[in-house]
Amino acid sequence: MTFQDCFPIWDRLDADQQARILGNLAFRSVGKGTILHNGNADCTGLLLVKSGQLRAYILSDEGREITIYRLFDRDLCLLSASCIMRSIQFEVTIEAEKDTEIWVISPEVYQSLMEVSAPVANYTNELMASRFSEVMWLMEQVMWKSMDKRLAAFLLEEAAIEGTSALKITHETIANHLGSHREVVTRMLRYFQSEGMVRLSRGMVQLLDEEKLRRLQDDRA
Amino acid sequence: MTFQDCFPIWDRLDADQQARILGNLAFRSVGKGTILHNGNADCTGLLLVKSGQLRAYILSDEGREITIYRLFDRDLCLLSASCIMRSIQFEVTIEAEKDTEIWVISPEVYQSLMEVSAPVANYTNELMASRFSEVMWLMEQVMWKSMDKRLAAFLLEEAAIEGTSALKITHETIANHLGSHREVVTRMLRYFQSEGMVRLSRGMVQLLDEEKLRRLQDDRA
The missing domain is CATH 2.60.120.10 (Jelly Rolls)
Structure with missing residues (x-):
């Protein structure tokens, strides 16, 4: 090329x-x-x-x-x-x-x-x-969008870019993309985990339920 | 012209x-x-x-x-x-x-x-x-800026545009400029009033202490 x-x-x-x-x-x-x-x-x-x-x-x-x-x-x-x-x-x-x-x-x-x-x-x-x-x-x-919707959208975009639902990314890096604080991202990811949308491990976010993340992202309420 | x-x-x-x-x-x-x-x-x-x-x-x-x-x-x-x-x-x-x-x-x-x-x-x-x-x-x-700083900056800008410190503007209109809610603007203007920075009356915001508003606007804390 x-x-x-x-x-x-x-x-x-x-x-x-x-x-x-x-x-x-x-x-x-x-x-x-x-x-x-x-x-x-x-x-x-x-x-x-x-x-x-x-x-x-x-x-x-x-x-x-x-x-x-x-x-x-x-x-x-x-x-x-x-x-x-x-x-x-x-x-x-x-x-x-x-x-x-x-x-x-x-x-x-x-x-x-x-x-x-x-x-x-x-x-x-x-x-x-x-x-x-x-x-x-x-x-x-x-x-106009709350941080949980923006986080859901970011995770889905990242999975599309990387072609995998197992994202190697730190909470700090996610916060830097979204203009947020690491603590806010961590708290929200833990909530996502408790809802069965993701699984967290060291330096890794695994998307478990992309459909549910998409619904959260698109929810206009 | x-x-x-x-x-x-x-x-x-x-x-x-x-x-x-x-x-x-x-x-x-x-x-x-x-x-x-x-x-x-x-x-x-x-x-x-x-x-x-x-x-x-x-x-x-x-x-x-x-x-x-x-x-x-x-x-x-x-x-x-x-x-x-x-x-x-x-x-x-x-x-x-x-x-x-x-x-x-x-x-x-x-x-x-x-x-x-x-x-x-x-x-x-x-x-x-x-x-x-x-x-x-x-x-x-x-x-990166909190709403009180953005409100102070807006009032100072508006006074400069209009060439007067007596602004004929509703709280609703201010909220629409800043992407905020009327209630939030009203609460903040009342705080500004209690600090001696503005005087509020019906459909009117009078700037009393532009220097103090400018300090608030520029405050990096």
Whole structure:
């Protein structure tokens, strides 16, 4: 799988533009847990995921985290190049959630293409609109959904991503995804366990009744 | 003040593009409380505020509201034309908060310009990045700030917008801005009153000690 295969608007660039991107392209292979982009301190560039998984999150002054979106194979991360857009006034951190291979597109080259190319600018627009939509979805969850429903939804999503109902994940990590505290997550997981929805063991959450978790997640009461 | 004065990239359009925008432009004068755009049911077009004030908010299934941003003179509302961007997957409602005069730019015309013009596409990008930033700011407030700090910040913002410390606003309206319940707002305002920060009367909140409200708002504890 080459960069050209994964970059969605490759065919809409002219030969010169293609050469400028390739001539300034970097490839990185990073281990799980690597911080790839750290707020506005970095002007990292656009990250195109070849394989693996990234997560974007925001941090509170006290070090609390909340995941705002995740990126999988062939996804492109724009906010790691927020330096090229002066109207982006917030900071996200990008972390590899698994061992990950990425291409890094030079922010200067991308910006210069975007300035002259309507297809590149419109593609950038669509990317931003997608991330904006994910954040709006999260806002609705945070505003109108109780934490038990959000936890049920997170466990189901995680099982779908991992392709298994036996999740290797700590309560601390779950709390960091949801913007909650470890104690709150632990208490709620114990309640889920008492209701037969999950089984807890060290560093592990096993989903036992996905149907019941789904009903809890969808319950509008 | 003409449309041409207020539309920021007017000079970057060619004569034909300018003519197409003007030929499909509508002007509306609406009263306070008018709903100008109602989620994805409408494809209203871009709204450029000549005078007045708009607010964009989201609604829960139960009818709760939270304000996501506000628009003032010369501001352009993009999300009322979200129909032209397929990656926008959320719904906002746009309401006139005061008597308001707006120009409505045809969504079809704008979309056709955006597709061929890098300046229009990049301007759209900057607009979206600004709104995205406002929502991220709100997300941080909602996640990490307690309601008393958010209420203090709202009262100070409102006083700045209105240019007076005597705010004509109901507790219900404040709750709808903040995504809270009227009872919660009332309880907190009474606490503010007991601390000498505000004086409450029917349909009115008078700020008495802005300095103290500011300290509360900024308090990181």
